[in-house]
Amino acid sequence: MAGSRIVRSLPFQIPDDVRLYEIKTSRGVYTRPRKDVQMPLAYAWKRRVHAATRVRYPLLRDDWSPDAPHPATRGRSGYSRISWDRALDIVVGQLDRVRATYGSMEPVLVQADGHGQSGYLQSLHFWGHYLFDMGRERRGWGWWTQQLRNPDSWEGYYWGAKHVWGFDDTLGEPPQDAVWDDVLEHAEMVIFSGNDPEATGLGMSGSTALVMPTWLKKAGIKIVAISPDLNYAAAVHADTWIPLRPNTDSALYLALAHTWIVEGLYDKDYIRTHTTGFEEFRHHVLGEDDGVAKTPAWAEPITGVPSRTIRALAREWAARKTSLSVYFGGPKIRGTRSHLVGRLEAYVLAMQGIGRPGRQFLRTGAPSFYKRALAQVPRYPAVDKHGLAMNPMIEYAIGKGPTSPVFVPRTLAADAILHPPIAWRGSSAALAKTEDQFTRYRFPPRDGHPGIRVVWNENGSQAGSWGHGWKWLEALRSPAIDFVVGIHPWLENDIPFSDLILPAQTHFEHADLITVQRTDLPAMFYQEQAIEPVGESKSDFEIHRMIGERFGLDAAFPPADHWLRAAYEGTLAATKLGITWEEFKKRQVVVYDCPTWDEWVQIKQEHGFGPHEGGLHWFWSGGGTLETPSGKIEFVSSRIAALDPANAERPPLAKWTPHAELQGSPRSHAYPLSVVSNHPRFRFHVQGDDVDWIREIGKVRGPDGYLYEPCWIHPRDAGPRGIANGDVVMVHNERGAVLVGAVVTERIVPGALGIEHGARIDPAMLRGQRVDRGGSINLIAPSPREKYAIGAEITIPEMSVSGFLAQAERIDVADIVATPDQG
Known part of the structure; x- marks a missing residue:
């Protein structure tokens, strides 16, 4: 540091007294380096702290007033600096107006989810929901309209694959318990299906995502990349790149299945004992239902992949112990009708006996998440459960359903403003049960409802991070919207469409607790305040605390240090290791030891796994059933067949279906x-x-x-x-x-x-x-x-x-x- 400026950011060196994990196999021993390299953006983040776009003071749009909001000029008008007192008066006045006019806070759309900056408390993006929830609970505000985060990184697995194999708690992706032990010991080939840990991984899982593909190479495992682009991971790690046209993975999977069926290259015993509905799928692939056999020659003009390449891939996939790898799912799982891709991917994995040694669904990142009981790599289960301070606010975004019964999925927020009423199925809550996808919802929730009149924007990036961005900016200019408040450190993306902008801080400007959750080593850091706040900016927590104070909600927002201390003292660092809060603040970091290999083998045995068993081995070996009605992998979804059989967009059996976003339409x-x-x-x-x-x-x-x-x-x-x-x-x-x-x-x-x-x-x-x-x-x-x-x-x-x-x-x-x- 040099005064109020950040001079240098450095990699983190894991202390020598922290025991790292080892994965021991017949092919070698695998671990991670002690030097933890940050993503490039982290080293350059100091430039963002003092960027020209930084919001330093509360700003009020020049041509907005409570009686004349001039919505059409949002995004065009200038701003003037105002005091915090006046800014808070405006917020309080607008919320009081909503309650007085409409009787509750239901006309307020609260956008408070997604990825903010690092921090347990101060820069978290859920405080808007918490504020309105506390107002409902303690001040009689009634409900608010919750913008509910959709399963953005998992779309095709969530809306599709869950109907094949369940896995509600992992959003339609198979759990990853000890999966690397299995893959590194048994796998002979790994398919990178749109997977690019070199690009995505650093921001989500740290340097672990860069290390994991090198394990595959060290183990002598062939990597085949399938994607429209030779992405960075494919260029660095893949032995073979198979380019295909975007949004055509479904046709490729059908052609692979055709080759396996006609050449007898699939696991017939597994299909008989672990699946249902395969015969109907076989009839469809062979063209016995529609007269069109889904051959490699049929798929070639759709996918752009030569038929000989498809057949060669099918034969090699069947001959080798092959796992399929994603990071979250890649572009294929976030395209139009990606639910069909998710289902057909599950079909082809089932045909090759997913769960058998070396035949797994493998994630190259976020190794502490997406499990039944055990992490991807050797870790103590007790540390996973109690080692880190987990902020309950995250349930406002990643939960089993909306907190407020008045809600709209993030994908439909613009239409809720521009084209009410809207009706849809499925809440889009990340951890909702599969049955929820057949539940009908609507907004406004009843006739005579005023709809959305105020937008509380804590995210700042709806237009750039989600789809149909121009439509969202159009919605912010709707004459229905009387007031838009933006809470953000920078004047960017959605924020220039705000009537009032409240300046939030970067994580360099306050103390906080950092919990390392998505990488391979569980850890906590005490983040000291590095520089003085830029201008009059305040943390997200403090901004909402100040607003809450105006409404008499002081008790709901205890001092930050009290909140952080209470969170820390519930972790194993305090309860088992005996590190007091004061000592933790001095040492600033706790990185938990990992189990030895022998301890890990014992832990796995207690959870029904052998030394080199993991992933879905428990299902393959008959040790459990799935969350589908049959308990098996379902080629024909019994839920869809029972609850929505006539839906051509998502029929009970996944099929290739042309649509408006395909070439040839x-x-x-x-x-x-x-x-x-x-x-x-x-x-x-x-x-x-x-x-x-x-x-x-x-x-x-x-x-x-x-x-x-x-x-x-x-x-x-x-x-x-x-x-x-x-x-x-x-x-x-x-x-x-x-x-x-x-x-x-x-x-x-x-x-x-x-x-x-x-x-x-x-x-x-x-x-x-x-x-x-x-x-x-x-x-x-x-x-x-x-x-x-x-x-x-x-x-x-x-x-x-x-x-x-x-x-x-x-x-x-x-x-x-x-x-x-x-x-």
Whole structure:
């Protein structure tokens, strides 16, 4: 540190007295380095603390007033600095007005979930829900409208694979108990299905995600990458890359199944004892129900994968002990109708006996999550249960259902404002039971309801992180919305559409407790305050505490140090290791020991696993049943058959179904290219695009000097369009347009555009058309309700942010007109 400036960020060195785990196999011993490398953005985060976009003081939109909100100028108006007292008066006044006018807080849409910054307490993104919940409980506010986070990273598994094999508590993905022991000992091949831990992993699991693929190589396991792009992990680790067109994985899986069926290359005993409905699937694959056999030759024009490659993959997959690996699921699991991909992926894994030694569903990251009882790597179960302080606020976003009975899924928030009433099935709560997907909901919850009148925005990134971003910005300008308050450290993305902006802090500006949950080593850090607050910014917790105080909710917000101390003192560090709160604050870190290999073998034995057994071995060996009605893997979903049998979008048996976002559809005549959108390599979702160090690494400098978001385009697509490397390109469809910088490369399949999500929103005008110069591709992604007529029930409110259609054309930068209009 140097005064109020951050000079340097360093990697963390795990202390020598901390015992690391070892995975011992006949192929070698595997562990992790003691040096824990941060993601590049973390080292550059100090640039973000003092970025030009930083909100330093409370700001009020110049042309907003309670009696004349002027919603149409949100995103265009200027702001003026006001005092905190006046800002709090405005917030209190608006909430009092809502209660007086409507009788409760139901007209307030609270957006308070998602990924904020590190921190147990101060920078958490759930305080809005907590504030309104405490107001309901202690001040008679009534319910509020909860924006409920959808299963964004797991969409296709959640809406699809759960109907095949259950796994509600792991959002449709098989649990990962001790899975690395099994894979490193037995597997001979691993399929990277859109998996790119080199890009996604650092932001979620630290350097562990980079280490795990090296274990596979050390073990002599062949890696086959299947994705539309030769992504970073595929380029570094894969032995073979099989490029396929976006959104066509379902056709590939059907063609693999056809090869296995006609050549007898599947586990017939497993199918007989562990599954139901296979005969109907076999009939469909062979074309006995619709006259179309799903052969590799049938799949070739759909996927772009040569039929000989499909057959070779099918034969090698069957001959070798093969596991399939994802990080969360990749772009394939977040595209239109990705629920079919999730189900068909489960089908092909079942055909090869998932759970047999070496045949697992493998995640390369987040090794402490997604389990029944044991972590992916050797850890003490007691530490997983009681070692870390887990903030209960997370249940407002990752829970079994909404806290407020008045709610709307995040994917439908814009339509709840623009096109009420809306009706849908499935709450979208992350941990909801599969049966919930057949439950009908609506917003507003009853006739005569005022709908949404106020937006409480703690997230700041709806337009850039989720789909149909232009529609969300349009919703913020709706005349129905009287007041928008934004709580955020930076003037970016959704925040310029606020009427009142309350300046939040970065995690350098306050003390907090850090719990390391998603990496391989459980740990806690006491985060000292590193610098003085920038301007008059306050932590998210403190902002909500101040508002709560105005309403007499002081007792619901005890002092931060009291809250942190109580949380820490419930952990094993205090109760078992005897480290007091005061001692912990001095030493600043606790990293728990891992069990020795012999201890781990004993722990596994107590949970029914042998030394090199893990993953779904318990199911394969007959040690348990699944959460499906039959207790088995269901090719034909008995729940869908019973509760929604006529739904052509998600029939009881998953099938290849053409739709509007596929090449070859009527829309593809105007928009012939398919966008594949990955997690960014140098950002974390939308965080960090304003960091100049990161932008210089990842951007394309246009002829006007502007740094454009890169767009990978194949030479076959670039040539006919006159696009050369470094050109500025407009990517557009009927939803809008974004500007990007061309990277002409054969690392992307012909017919596709590769654009990472999360670029900053920077609106401009081009030939009289609104465009985003920043390249935020989610602005033109589809909304789930587009598939349905206005007023029709939305049966699957999925998020689709990849595999959608667009056109690309080279533009002259001289035609770009900068504008203060933010959307």
